[in-house]
Amino acid sequence: MSGQKIRNMEEFAALSGLSRPTISKYFNDPASVRSRTRERIEEALARHDFRPNIFAMNQNRSLTKNVGIVVPYLADPFFAEIARIIERRCIDAGFSPILYSSHGQQKLEVEILEGLTALKPAGVFLAPLGRLSDRSAVERFCRDVPTVLFDSNIEGMGEAFVGSDNVSFVQQTVDYLCRSGTPPCFFEMRTPANPNANKRRNAYLKIMADAGLEPHVIQVDGEGWGFEEIGRRGMHRVIDAWPLPTNTVLCSNDRLAIGVLAACYERGLRIGRGEGCALRVASHDDHPFSRFTCPALTTAAHEYELVADKCMTTLFSLIEAGGRFSTREETLIPARLILRASA
């Protein structure tokens, strides 16, 4: 903490009694210099608190230590949570994560990808908008930058995909709902932006068909990322057209379910599996708030830590492989059923 400010590596080298290239080596990999030398540098570092200029460092490097994390909508706590874990892991691994949110807008996603390219990142975790993504822009980006897609799969883009096994999600909730009561109908948005929604509906249809049960899909209108409000308004319409085909509602995701529960509460419908309950409601994602809904939501949980871990290991092996895999890797992580009071 003492002494004058160091301007550059040259000065710091002089103060630590070493040459600049040695210092440079140290900063690129502390293990690449002799332990005695390392000690001398770290001692000088403690005294003078020097940090090499990031811009000068990266300018001459084809690859930086930057890692991009792009999510479609950060105000959705699901993405905030997954981004948080990945970010933490990146820091621990010595990378500099940079977090971006597309805020649900195609134009912004494209801008982010273009800006990210200029940062020459070692790798990028990309959760694309999905249906709203500019496919050609994403494709161009993935050609330039080693990319691991997560959450939303877009066929053929990126070197790998890490996501949730939507079939497992729906299988677990439907199984549980069937063995504990009436088979569920499926509640979803008519035009979901996220491809997982389509996979979940198809899984529902197949599982019901395999079990010899009649499926019922309820589709509600609405655009954008205000899922709770879409679910709430949609459920009000459903209640207006009472009765439902079944007393059990399986929502495509927790945010819709939160809206559904709100609508039911507003209409005086009791939710749960006990006496006097009009409906059971279950869902998917284990949204951070779903344990605080009234009643608490029965849902299929993402294994947040597992997903984040798999993302990390995948990107690291991708980086070590020079940014390309011979074949595109797809990892689907199964769900964990969480039983709460709503179903």
Add this chain to the structure above:
Amino acid sequence: MSGQKIRNMEEFAALSGLSRPTISKYFNDPASVRSRTRERIEEALARHDFRPNIFAMNQNRSLTKNVGIVVPYLADPFFAEIARIIERRCIDAGFSPILYSSHGQQKLEVEILEGLTALKPAGVFLAPLGRLSDRSAVERFCRDVPTVLFDSNIEGMGEAFVGSDNVSFVQQTVDYLCRSGTPPCFFEMRTPANPNANKRRNAYLKIMADAGLEPHVIQVDGEGWGFEEIGRRGMHRVIDAWPLPTNTVLCSNDRLAIGVLAACYERGLRIGRGEGCALRVASHDDHPFSRFTCPALTTAAHEYELVADKCMTTLFSLIEAGGRFSTREETLIPARLILRASA
């Protein structure tokens, strides 16, 4: 989109028939070159899609176009929301926002500030952890970088503070609750990290005293950012020790209130102002989810857009003033009462 890849500004200058310094001028400020020249550059730009190297650009500049946004906990939708708006505004103003979350950890906040310093940002929006912040680290940072504090004020740090007028928040909720029913007790964490919590409690005490009413403060234990769970557990204890001093509970913030509502639901207590309701519950912040609680939460809302706007204009004038104000500016923005079903 045609033609070969451009490697650097030199090549691009040749292709557009101009000199490199002119191109450089254009990228630093398109208005600084003659309109004819600008047209020629933009035409060449459309054909070849060149972007100057960020690292080389910033290396020789004392100030970049980077703007840092630091929030204490991004998985809290309140911060996600405010960060989203500020980010959008920065982009529109031609800056490159970079978003960081301290994830509630002092060490991480310090690391972020140190890393941010190295990016030579034009300015930074900082919502500090509060009680958990390393004051000396924040102080050092603010000396080096033009900083606007928001959300949590730390006396004397940064050139300006933009936040909410906690007195206005509490005034509005207490006034409403008093004129529509029993005066409220105040529900909060015993050791809140955020200084706003203390300001709100003090405001409550003063307002009650001024009105000649007896205040009741309920403090629940808990550490960290899991406010909903802290509120839920705390409320269960309160219900165990029934009755409350009053049938009206004013929570310090919406996330605590969400937990309180969950606990009440679990114990079969009806919330609201109607017949058969055991309690009224109100709160502060207008958290993005508080309109979907059961019942929907009566609360005092932040003027998100106003706060974001004020943050932006403050930072811009700070940047134009060369990074220093003669006196520290403090802006407090009043609340907007939102009446819903819970009180």
Add this chain to the structure above:
DNA sequence: GTTGGGAATTTACGCGCGTAAAGAAAAATC
């Protein structure tokens, strides 16, 4: 047509660091 001034060009240097090559020094090996 002349003139003046803003705009563009040329020239030249600097930023802080990566990195390569060759030689010197230190450490490890026998």
Add this chain to the structure above:
DNA sequence: GATTTTTCTTTACGCGCGTAAATTCCCAAC
């Protein structure tokens, strides 16, 4: 103690752009 191996130093060049100074150009006004 001599040899090999590893590590460090020296030297030198390059990255892509900012920026300043001096010159030349263009355009408009007179």
